[in-house]
Amino acid sequence: MLHGYASEQGKESARPAQSSKGIVGLNLQITPDLSPIIMEVYPGTPAQKVGLHPGDIIISVNSQAMQGLSINEVDDAISDVPGDVVHFLINRDGHIFATNLTVVSLQSIQALRVRSLYTDIFKD
16 A cells, blocks of 8 residues: 555555645555555655554554455555544564654655655556
């Protein structure tokens, strides 16, 4: 999920394009009956700035358990409104910790690769 994008057994999810779209910068693997796993953290995004890593497991978002949720349910749980704070509970190699990410606008991301990736997804 590139916040707004995830994969679930070959399926993809993308929300409609919006000029004020916000992102957190994660690509997630969604597997039935399991919690989302971070596959990639994009540079210059809130997820990278708070130190999330590939392999981290998202236990909850804003106190909502993520285990067994669909692509759309996980996507809906993570705000896409710039300025919103999203509370994550993470499992990293058995160590559980909480972290907060502030959603940023796509336009504020400096990494051209990341902006291009999200721009392509949001226009679908």
